[in-house]
Amino acid sequence: MPEALNGEEYDATQLPDYLRLYYKRLFPHKQFYRWLSYNLSEDGIFTHREFSFTMQDDIYIRYLSFENQSEMEKEICAKIPHKIDIGAVFNIRPKNHRSNPNIKPMQRELVFDIDLTDYDNVRTCCNEANICNKCWKFMAVACKVIDIALRDDFGFEHILWVFSGRRGVHCWVCDKTARHLDTKGRGAIADYLQLSMSGGENSVSKVTLFDKQHHSIRRARSIIEPLFNEIIIDDQNAFGSATGTERLLKMVPDENCRKELQNLFSTTIADSKSIWSTFVGYFESMRVKSQLKPKLRHIIEEVQLAMLYPRLDINVSKGTNHLLKAPFCVHPKTGKICVPFNPNLATKFDPTTVPKVNLLLNEIDTFDQKNTDATETPEDKASRVKDFKKTSMFKSTVIFEEFIRKLEQSTKAQAITVSDKRMEF
Amino acid sequence: MDFPKRSKIKPLKTPDEESIDRFAPHNCMFYIVPPQNDVSLKDFEELAIERLKLLRILEQAGLKYPKILSDEWKEHIINELNLEGLKYFVRLIKGNGNTDQDKQSRRRDYLSHFILRFAYCRSEELRRWFMAREMELFRFKFSALSSSEIKDFIEIYEMGYRPINDEQKNEIRQELQNMVTGSVDNVDFYKVNFLSVLDLVRQRKCFLKGGYAYVSSMDFSSIIGGHHQKFIEKGLMSHLKLLPEFENDERIVGIIKGLHTSYVGKDYTVNKEADIPIESLNQLSLKSYPLCMRMCHDSLRTTHHLKHGGRIQYGLFLKGIGVTLEDSLRFWREEFTKNIEPDKFDKTYAYGIRYNYGKEGSRTNWSPYSCMKVINTAPNPQDIHGCPFKLWDTIELRSKLTTYGLNAMAVQDVVSYASKGHFQLACGRYFEAVHETKLDEGITHPNAYFEYSQIIMGNRLAKEKSTPTSQQSNFNNRKQVQMNKQQEFKRKMDARIKEEHDFDEELWKLSQHEEELLTQWKARQDATQTEISQIASMDWNDDNENVEDMSQIANYL
Ligand code: SF4
Numbered sequence: 001m002p003e004a005l006n007g008e009e010y011d012a013t014q015l016p017d018y019l020r021l022y023y024k025r026l027f028p029h030k031q032f033y034r035w036l037s038y039n040l041s042e043d044g045i046f047t048h049r050e051f052s053f054t055m056q057d058d059i060y061i062r063y064l065s066f067e068n069q070s071e072m073e074k075e076i077c078a079k080i081p082h083k084i085d086i087g088a089v090f091n092i093r094p095k096n097h098r099s100n101p102n103i104k105p106m107q108r109e110l111v112f113d114i115d116l117t118d119y120d121n122v123r124t125c126c127n128e129a130n131i132c133n134k135c136w137k138f139m140a141v142a143c144k145v146i147d148i149a150l151r152d153d154f155g156f157e158h159i160l161w162v163f164s165g166r167r168g169v170h171c172w173v174c175d176k177t178a179r180h181l182d183t184k185g186r187g188a189i190a191d192y193l194q195l196s197m198s199g200g201e202n203s204v205s206k207v208t209l210f211d212k213q214h215h216s217i218r219r220a221r222s223i224i225e226p227l228f229n230e231i232i233i234d235d236q237n238a239f240g241s242a243t244g245t246e247r248l249l250k251m252v253p254d255e256n257c258r259k260e261l262q263n264l265f266s267t268t269i270a271d272s273k274s275i276w277s278t279f280v281g282y283f284e285s286m287r288v289k290s291q292l293k294p295k296l297r298h299i300i301e302e303v304q305l306a307m308l309y310p311r312l313d314i315n316v317s318k319g320t321n322h323l324l325k326a327p328f329c330v331h332p333k334t335g336k337i338c339v340p341f342n343p344n345l346a347t348k349f350d351p352t353t354v355p356k357v358n359l360l361l362n363e364i365d366t367f368d369q370k371n372t373d374a375t376e377t378p379e380d381k382a383s384r385v386k387d388f389k390k391t392s393m394f395k396s397t398v399i400f401e402e403f404i405r406k407l408e409q410s411t412k413a414q415a416i417t418v419s420d421k422r423m424e425f
Numbered sequence: 426m427d428f429p430k431r432s433k434i435k436p437l438k439t440p441d442e443e444s445i446d447r448f449a450p451h452n453c454m455f456y457i458v459p460p461q462n463d464v465s466l467k468d469f470e471e472l473a474i475e476r477l478k479l480l481r482i483l484e485q486a487g488l489k490y491p492k493i494l495s496d497e498w499k500e501h502i503i504n505e506l507n508l509e510g511l512k513y514f515v516r517l518i519k520g521n522g523n524t525d526q527d528k529q530s531r532r533r534d535y536l537s538h539f540i541l542r543f544a545y546c547r548s549e550e551l552r553r554w555f556m557a558r559e560m561e562l563f564r565f566k567f568s569a570l571s572s573s574e575i576k577d578f579i580e581i582y583e584m585g586y587r588p589i590n591d592e593q594k595n596e597i598r599q600e601l602q603n604m605v606t607g608s609v610d611n612v613d614f615y616k617v618n619f620l621s622v623l624d625l626v627r628q629r630k631c632f633l634k635g636g637y638a639y640v641s642s643m644d645f646s647s648i649i650g651g652h653h654q655k656f657i658e659k660g661l662m663s664h665l666k667l668l669p670e671f672e673n674d675e676r677i678v679g680i681i682k683g684l685h686t687s688y689v690g691k692d693y694t695v696n697k698e699a700d701i702p703i704e705s706l707n708q709l710s711l712k713s714y715p716l717c718m719r720m721c722h723d724s725l726r727t728t729h730h731l732k733h734g735g736r737i738q739y740g741l742f743l744k745g746i747g748v749t750l751e752d753s754l755r756f757w758r759e760e761f762t763k764n765i766e767p768d769k770f771d772k773t774y775a776y777g778i779r780y781n782y783g784k785e786g787s788r789t790n791w792s793p794y795s796c797m798k799v800i801n802t803a804p805n806p807q808d809i810h811g812c813p814f815k816l817w818d819t820i821e822l823r824s825k826l827t828t829y830g831l832n833a834m835a836v837q838d839v840v841s842y843a844s845k846g847h848f849q850l851a852c853g854r855y856f857e858a859v860h861e862t863k864l865d866e867g868i869t870h871p872n873a874y875f876e877y878s879q880i881i882m883g884n885r886l887a888k889e890k891s892t893p894t895s896q897q898s899n900f901n902n903r904k905q906v907q908m909n910k911q912q913e914f915k916r917k918m919d920a921r922i923k924e925e926h927d928f929d930e931e932l933w934k935l936s937q938h939e940e941e942l943l944t945q946w947k948a949r950q951d952a953t954q955t956e957i958s959q960i961a962s963m964d965w966n967d968d969n970e971n972v973e974d975m976s977q978i979a980n981y982l
């Protein structure tokens with residue numbers, strides 16, 4: 001291994017060198033193919049899939065497609081893309097798109113994109129591209145709420161959650177029904193999962209709840225409410241500043257109450273805990289005195305949801321033709337690998353210790369050095385396929401393989417059962 | 426004498442009970458199998474116009490009360506239907522029934538739907554409008570059905586949905602309770618794939634579990650509506666394919682071609698009631714003219730000229746409000762000759778004015794343009810005519826209205842209607858602001874605008890024949906009016922629909938010296954022509970099973 005690549009710090013200028021080795025030795029080509037070929041359960045499902053490569057200097061090549069695993073692997077290793085995106089499966093091979101103007105998407109995983117920048121008005125620990133363990137909790141909550149809705153409500157089973165390499169997460173829903181959704185269906189699911197936050201005064205997001213709450217909302221509340229103190233009060237100290245209390249007040253849709261609260265706040269110690277308990281206490285006492293206006297009946301829950309309910313970029317989910325970064329790409333700025341993670345253990349996931357490409361390469365190196373007594377034989381070469389097992393990428397790869405294994409079971413089953421007899425009228 | 430090329434008029438055979446039961450088995454019905462019976466041309470036309478009225482009422486209701494199925498929306502529609510004498514539609518939107526009257530009503534509903542498909546399959550825009558109205562009608566009808574009527578409906582159409590049983594109900598009782606007012610026990614719930622109720626999913630209006638949606642029978646309309654929509658969409662495309670065959674028959678073309686933009690309200694062709702001296706026009710234009718006419722008038726006064734389209738639009742309007750031909754000629758000449766020689770006026774322009782009054786060319790007494798017609802014209806940028814609410818951008822509109830002395834709130838209302846494409850509502854709001862009064866009627870005709878204004882100002886008494894009846898624009902005599910209108914209506918309609926269509930053609934011939942306009946019009950014609958042929962040459966893939974049935978339609982004409 002070249003000396004320059006041995007450093008502890010990730011150096012973005014070295015990316016092409018890192019990538020060349022990474023694609024050759026670590027990228028899970030085989031699993032990648034197993035996933036996207038779906039057991040070849042449908043015609044053209046792999047060969048008609050669009051890939052796109054982002055090359056050095058942001059040169060973007062769309063409409064790539066491959067015949068099989070080895071062609072894909074060869075191309076990736078030859079072109080060494082800085083980023084790989086996955087698009088839709090088309091009616092023709094995307095690489096032939098020029099000679100066929102009637103190209104149209106036939107299927108596509110249902111995807112979700114959640115990004116921490118959408119939380120910038122509620123997180124105080126970091127901003128913009130930065131991320132720490134405190135703000136990851138927003139992602140963990142989002143992941144929990146969305147994952148359970150997709151599984152319990154829609155009956156989806158094959159869901160892959162991937163860290164996006166910097167400050168967000170991607171979710172790939174791969175069930176057959178999900179892949180074959182049209183734009184309307186995707187839109188409906190996205191809207192179902194999204195809480196419309198009417199831009200209250202001055203673009204403070206405001207959620208409105210009614211007495212009858214849909215079960216998905218009640219379930220989300222049961223996830224969010226126990227975490228509210230920890231995340232919003234303790235970690236973020238969200239009401240500890242003047243802007244924070246102001247934002248809280250703006251969520252109250254009643255002029256009078258806002259004034260009274262303002263007065264109360266001015267005599268309250270300016271930390272989140274005190275402010276929040278004053279806030280809660282104020283409405284509680286009104287409730288006891290039955291003076292609470294109907295529109296304020298759910299104000300506490302509304303604030304909690306407004307701050308913690310998942311904020312989806314639903315345009316990504318609505319289209320069938322949206323390209324999304326593939327798992328196991330290297331984020332060019334951070335060097336972090338876009339690793340899959342287990343949604344049930346999302347809170348345990350640590351975005352700050354996600355393996356970086358340079359360290360992974362070191363790890364292989366060290367591992368190989370430890371085993372120097374073995375002489376270089378053909379068997380050793382074969383074992384390189386399993387190089388990732390020598391590294392901290394191991395865990396994510398296991399998660400990915402587990403996902404694929406279940407997926408393959410279901411696609412096999414699909415192949416033998418007669419297609420659902422839905423009432424065609 | 427002008428005989429139609431193919432004589433297919435046959436005496437009307439009422440579809441017998443059996444076939445009504447088969448094709449229109451429920452007051453809330455799908456339109457699946459096209460009629461197999463003969464329908465006379467007279468009935469064809471009558472049914473077409475009745476349904477057109479119904480659909481327009483739905484459209485107006487939606488503009489007035491955007492919340493579909495709200496009480497106000499429903500009430501408005503029922504009132505309007507009663508006024509228009511369309512009681513049988515009122516019957517159909519009040520649940521199911523099986524009396525003879527129900528069956529007769531269903532028959533009219535069923536036939537008229539298929540007839541209008543011919544008029545509305547022609548372009549994407551027409552299809553969209555038609556679909557939207559038909560879906561509103563269906564939702565209205567379906568919303569009136571009781572749980573058991575819905576069950577019947579599902580059985581009749583063999584849709585295979587079954588309500589869940591009590592045991593299943595109990596398992597998810599609490600979740601279901603969340604979706605209905607009243608007890609869960611009184612409501613049927615259906616378990617369906619979530620894909621068939623996306624609208625409910627989107628709004629979180631159904632309980633979802635494992636990919637299945639649990640839907641109350643009230644909300645079931647979403648599913649059924651989905652089927653309905655598909656039938657009509659496919660049906661329209663099949664009709665489009667059949668269209669060329671019908672275009673051989675001029676009489677049918679005459680009925681269906683101009684239908685969408687035809688005006689089915691009061692007739693303003695000649696005004697026998699009033700005699701408006703041209704000296705009063707300046708004064709009148711300030712308050713009693715709608716903006717489209719005020720623009721023409723102002724421009725004529727300041728530039729002493731008006732282009733062709735403007736001359737027709739404004740000239741006919743003047744005729745409609747009661748300016749005599751002699752006065753009209755005087756009026757136009759006075760203005761035009763400020764720029765050109767009187768001789769040139771007589772040679773070039775006087776003809777057109779006499780023509781408007783039916784004194785030249787085909788000698789038809791042309792009708793003043795309705796709003797639809799004004800709104801749908803596509804003037805050049807330098808033209809003055811057309812509907813300002815459609816043509817002006819927000820800034821222009823705002824500043825004009827402010828100059829006219831409208832207060833900020835009124836300006837805002839008008840501008841926001843206009844920007845959403847509700848030109849006639851904008852116009853109505855403008856009327857209210859100018860007259861400082863409420864207007865119960867919608868504006869559908871520039872001449873009606875004028876008339877309402879005159880009545881409110883006390884210059885014109887509301888007579889039985891004219892729509893408005895009191896100084897306060899409290900038009901409650903409408904019933905009487907409507908009955909008179911009904912009688913007159915049929916007689917006039919024959920001429921009318923054809924007339925609107927011929928009118929353009931004659932006029933364009935007349936205006937041959939205005940070359941550019943002609944070429945432009947031709948280009949537009951060509952464009953529509955290609956559009957139609959493009960659609961006609963589309964791939965009909967899964968639609969073939971319908972086509973055979975559809976060809977049967979040919980037999981009933
Ligand atoms: S809505 Fe009708 S009356 Fe009003 S300006 Fe437009 S065309 Fe004229």
Ligand SMILES: [Zn+2]
Pocket residue numbers: 123125126130131132133134135136
């Ligand atoms: Zn942070």
